[in-house]
Amino acid sequence: MKIEQVDVEHLAREYGTPVYVYSLAVLREFIAEIKPLAPVVRYAMKASSNWRILQEMRDQGIKIDAVSVMEVKRALRAGFKMDDICFTSDVFFNSGEADYCLENDVFTNCGTLGMLEEYGRTYQKLGRGRAGVSIRINPGEGAGHSKKTNTGGPYSKHGIWYQNLAEVHRICGQYGLKITGVHIHIGSGGDMEHLKRITGKLVEYAKEFPDVKIVNFGGGLPYQYRTDQPQADISEYRPILEERINVLEKHFGRPITCEIEPGRRFVAGCGYLIGEVRALNHTFDESGKRLDYVLTNIGFCHLLRPMAYGSYHPITFVGGSLGPEQDLIIAGPVCESGDVLTQENEEPVPRKLPLPSAGDLIVVGGAGAYGHVMSSNYNTQPLLPEVVVDGDQTLLARRRQSLDDILKEECPPE
Numbered sequence: 001m002k003i004e005q006v007d008v009e010h011l012a013r014e015y016g017t018p019v020y021v022y023s024l025a026v027l028r029e030f031i032a033e034i035k036p037l038a039p040v041v042r043y044a045m046k047a048s049s050n051w052r053i054l055q056e057m058r059d060q061g062i063k064i065d066a067v068s069v070m071e072v073k074r075a076l077r078a079g080f081k082m083d084d085i086c087f088t089s090d091v092f093f094n095s096g097e098a099d100y101c102l103e104n105d106v107f108t109n110c111g112t113l114g115m116l117e118e119y120g121r122t123y124q125k126l127g128r129g130r131a132g133v134s135i136r137i138n139p140g141e142g143a144g145h146s147k148k149t150n151t152g153g154p155y156s157k158h159g160i161w162y163q164n165l166a167e168v169h170r171i172c173g174q175y176g177l178k179i180t181g182v183h184i185h186i187g188s189g190g191d192m193e194h195l196k197r198i199t200g201k202l203v204e205y206a207k208e209f210p211d212v213k214i215v216n217f218g219g220g221l222p223y224q225y226r227t228d229q230p231q232a233d234i235s236e237y238r239p240i241l242e243e244r245i246n247v248l249e250k251h252f253g254r255p256i257t258c259e260i261e262p263g264r265r266f267v268a269g270c271g272y273l274i275g276e277v278r279a280l281n282h283t284f285d286e287s288g289k290r291l292d293y294v295l296t297n298i299g300f301c302h303l304l305r306p307m308a309y310g311s312y313h314p315i316t317f318v319g320g321s322l323g324p325e326q327d328l329i330i331a332g333p334v335c336e337s338g339d340v341l342t343q344e345n346e347e348p349v350p351r352k353l354p355l356p357s358a359g360d361l362i363v364v365g366g367a368g369a370y371g372h373v374m375s376s377n378y379n380t381q382p383l384l385p386e387v388v389v390d391g392d393q394t395l396l397a398r399r400r401q402s403l404d405d406i407l408k409e410e411c412p413p414e
């Protein structure tokens with residue numbers, strides 16, 4: 001198996017396993033597909049904040065959606081200008097971050113009345129910063145691949161509830177703010193039908209704010225992880241967004257900027273996680289049926305999605321003598337029985353795959369979004385290296401952590 005022109009065996013030998021690998025060719029294909037959808041396209045950098053991916057976005061004219069002040073600062077370090085960045089959150093992490101946003105002219109998108117109020121108080125206290133601010137609205141419904149990634153509706157903490165917009169006017173009046181942006185993001189991993197329909201609601205909310213210049217329809221473009229099914233057609237999103245903006249431009253009699261900010265659809269497909277099969281194991285269930293486990297060195301400390309959401313990722317084994325296809329449960333090295341790559345609803349789910357042997361490679365696909373960024377040092381496992389492939393070239397964009405790296409923030413007694 002190759003990633004662009006590079007054999008996965010070569011990548012494993014050169015960089016060790018597990019290792020995250022990103023294909024620039026695939027990334028560029030997804031950028032080319034998404035960029036025409038709206039006049040301003042942001043990348044939700046939470047999906048992968050690898051510097052080489054950020055650099056590619058910047059070079060291709062994609063702007064940034066940051067969901068923390070740390071992400072704002074990381075984007076600046078990757079070469080974005082402050083004007084390229086929109087900061088969306090439901091809280092300032094602490095009052096120092098509110099000061100930072102006002103002092104540094106960060107375009108801020110407030111997802112709660114409390115955050116908007118803190119923005120206003122800080123604006124008054126400092127006597128500087130942008131009076132123009134954006135609000136994230138919870139339209140009363142959402143969609144996502146899991147409850148945990150559905151960010152709209154009554155059970156989501158995100159966004160100013162759509163019936164509370166009068167309060168927004170009150171806060172703006174009190175502190176001299178202007179709502180120049182309105183935004184929704186109803187969830188991650190939902191479907192196009194939902195997205196298309198909900199855009200109409202934002203148009204109605206936008207009409208309530210006479211100073212609005214920017215209407216941001218959020219992210220949430222679907223990505224199909226199953227390789228036997230086609231990717232959702234997203235091209236039909238563009239005419240819908242254009243129609244929504246036309247309505248608003250007619251209403252206000254001036255230009256309105258349309259923005260979107262996907263993450264997953266940009267990067268999920270360009271990422272692979274290469275690991276190694278370390279051992280086979282088997283058990284027998286209550287009825288005497290044999291369950292075969294393939295234990296690899298890829299754990300939920302490296303790729304959390306299967307464990308957190310029961311997410312499906314394509315799996316390929318690479319080895320000289322793979323056996324016939326059979327039901328296999330693919331697991332990792334972490335000391336916790338939930339450490340299973342093939343699971344749904346917190347249960348291991350066998351998958352038909354050719355039987356590998358210890359020493360063979362495992363390649364997990366669709367690992368570019370919410371992969372490395374969600375990894376941890378659980379079980380004192382070092383964070384993984386990230387390698388970027390461009391044709392026949394490879395670049396180590398991030399080295400493997402060492403035990404010293406993990407321990408360096410500890411403060412043992414002298």
Ligand SMILES: Cc1ncc(COP(=O)(O)O)c(C=O)c1O
Pocket residue numbers: 044046047065067088185187188189218219220221261262263264265
């Ligand atoms: C505010 C915001 N915008 C955009 C996104 C990107 O979503 P997705 O990766 O599904 O496109 C997210 C992620 O949930 C988000 O929280």
